[in-house]
Amino acid sequence: MAWLVTTAQFLVDEILSQPPYLVGLITAAGLLALRRPVGQVAGGAIKATLGFLLINAGATLVTGSLGPLGEMIQGATGAHGVIPTNEAIVGIAQQQYGSRVAWLMILGLAVSLVLARFTPLRYVFLTGHHMLFMATLLTMVLASAGQPSWLVVVVGGVLLGIMLVAMPAFAHPWTRRVTGNDTIAIGHFGSAGYIASGATGQLVGGRSRSTEEMKLPEGLRFLRDSMVATALSMVVLYVVMALVDLGKVGETKAFKAFAVGGGTAADGVGNYVMQAVMQGLEFGVSVAVILFGVRTILGELVPAFQGIAERLVPGAVPALDAPIVFPYAQNAVLIGFVASFAGGLVSLGLLGWVLHPAFGLALVLPGLVPHFFTGGAAGVYGNATGGRRGAVVGSFVNGVLITLLPALLLKVLGAFGKENTTFGDADFGWFGSVVGYAAKAGRTGGLVLMLLIGAVVLAAAIVVQKRVVLTGWDPGARRDTLLPPGATGAAAVPAPRPAPGMVGHAKVAPPAGAPAPPPPPAG
Secondary structure, three states: OHHHHHHHHHHHHHHHOOHHHHHHHHHHHHHHHOOOOHHHHHHHHHHHHHHHHHHHHHHHHHHHHHHHHHHHHHHHHOOOOEOOOHHHHHHHHHHHHHHHHHHHHHHHHHHHHHHHHHOOOOEEEOOHHHHHHHHHHHHHHHHHOOOOHHHHHHHHHHHHHHHHHHHHHHHHHHHHHHHOOOOOEEOOOOHHHHHHHHHHHHHHOOOOOOHHHOOOOHHHHHHHOHHHHHHHHHHHHHHHHHHHHHHHHOHHHHHHHHHHHHOOOOOOHHHHHHHHHHHHHHHHHHHHHHHHHHHHHHHHHHHHHHHHHHHOOOOOEEEEOHHHHHHHOHHHHHHHHHHHHHHHHHHHHHHHHHHHHHHOOOOEOOOHHHHHHHHHHHHHHHHHHHHHHHHHHHHHHHHHHHHHHHHHHHHHOHHHHHOOOOOOOHHHHHHHHHHHHHHOOOHHHHHHHHHHHHHHHHHHHHHHHHHHHOOOOOOOHHHHHHOOOOOOOOOOOOOOOOOOOOOOOOOOOOOOOOOOOOOOOOO
């Protein structure tokens, strides 16, 4: 049996948990199903893989440039506590639960494909690292509750499979509002934050114009370039926080902020300030790399999905990572990041003054990486339904969620709750907490409660798919009627009622600069 465990771990660790390989294989399978020439299959697979590697390269640059900023913010505010980092907590848990995570993930992927084939939830979740994160979370909360290994794998696998098809369905009305069609879905476990942001945009948006319509004076037109605007904004943020940190903690400690992650500590005030400037510029480059990677993937993966739709899952829709929506509202990404981070700071204050003393909840520091990726995506969703006001308020709500929910999750992680890190995205927080408390009801009671939770989530997703997604409900329709003709987000012509099935829904055109969506999958 040892070879089975080794094989399973290899599949999970080296292929299924590596988005570039997974997406490359999916692209190749789709092109083969379409009977494309060998050269086109190889080229499409390699290009899709390279697209994900570009995203990874950009994400690595983002993480590296945000490290010193996190140190400076912590020094400037004096806050100490848990910093949510998915990769860190997964790495810690893998040492103890590696084999169970492997089997749970493989079973969960199989369950998700069966559900996609035989239910209306035609979503194929392609964000491999988030599959691994959710598989690890479920293993941790079930094992920490004392459940036996077989139950951890079987029940955890079923719950994972349900989440892989349910969350894209819950978010899809808002995702379609962003993209203008049904060719892609969101496959990221920050979906609760995106839904909350989109719904908030509906409530507060009114006549608020899109973030992409910001009118600048002639001398500031260079800021219409999203890479320039992002870099300049981050340079200002870095320099301000660097100076505040320097004034509060002194030169000796402040200069060490740039030594985070193997960097070089500053050797003087001038060098300290200029390193802050360079980090802001590198942040702008990293965002540009991510956007280019997204465009590359869209150009190869979505057309290849026609083959999968025709063979394995008719009408399949690929569910992809959060940055896939960044090109549709690039200004909203930066606005969302800042607003989400502000929500995290406010929530940290609430934890410190009220919730920690009253309920013993841990202090959760705003992690810049989750706030950038989920906050940026939340900004896009909020902008789609509520313009600039929706982007700001919706992303602020996301920041509150990804601060308070991890604090609740720590209560069900057993010994892992004492680590200095935890899972950071919204779906990990709410689903892990619910399942964790259910698992504490004992073997039989816990089994019944967890299966009931899975059944409720699955049934709710099917209802949403049938009554909301397939009927073509548009969460931004009310705002369209308030905006003047020609404004971004306003419908140019009334959209016909869609026929049953996953069909195009082009009421809302993507803003200028967004990649042209590929044709919808066949079937």
